[in-house]
């Protein structure tokens with residue numbers, strides 16, 4: 001790895017990979033450990049992660065609804081880009097009996113979208129990594145996809161946090177061929193997610209109240225102007 005790579009991973013140089021430095025380093029650690037034969041990426045964006053998936057995997061399939069995925073994947077000989085929603089390749093992979101060693105889910109961030117992507121990936125992927133586990137709709141979608149599943153889960157592999165634009169980030173992992181309850185040989189830490197979610201909710205209410213107050217002030221000003229115009233006409 002060059003000094004330039006390290007600088008860009010640490011955020012000291014611009015990077016097309018839309019994850020925090022700790023998340024990038026964790027994904028690279030996993031890639032080096034798993035060395036996937038086949039990797040699947042849901043959400044290519046600017047191909048920042050795709051480049052690393054290409055380097056560590058034999059074959060990569062990357063999916064994005066944005067047509068730029070077809071251009072951005074061109075430099076990578078072992079990457080197949082698909083410009084479509086994530087549901088289509090999931091149906092194809094399942095019906096064709098395909099299997100992936102690793103999947104990275106970072107596409108549709110709605111609760112329903114994340115639930116669908118994770119449910120699909122659990123059918124044909126061994127290790128699943130997902131981004132934005134601290135974004136409340138994503139977290140909800142992940143948790144609902146995991147109901148009744150006996151798989152190893154850590155939604156706080158790398159915790160997310162409050163950012164100026166809300167509660168984002170966090171890297172989670174699911175390993176489908178390990179049971180949910182397994183002996184741990186590390187000290188477990190309390191997740192800060194429930195507290196941060198309360199802060200996030202307060203912030204959402206504050207925005208709504210500020211918006212309502214702005215609308216209310218505008219309406220009062222309009223009413224006063226109208227009242228003045230009527231009284232001028234009556235004079």
Ligand SMILES: C[S@@+](CC[C@H](N)C(=O)[O-])C[C@H]1O[C@@H](n2cnc3c(N)ncnc32)[C@H](O)[C@@H]1O
Nearest residue numbers: 017018043045048064065066085086106107108
């Ligand atoms: C946050 S970005 C992915 C970032 C990328 N994983 C990285 O770390 O650099 C999310 C991407 O998912 C794509 N996307 C959103 N919904 C999608 C869907 N239903 N199917 C496929 N791609 C989707 C968007 O076009 C966007 O490029």
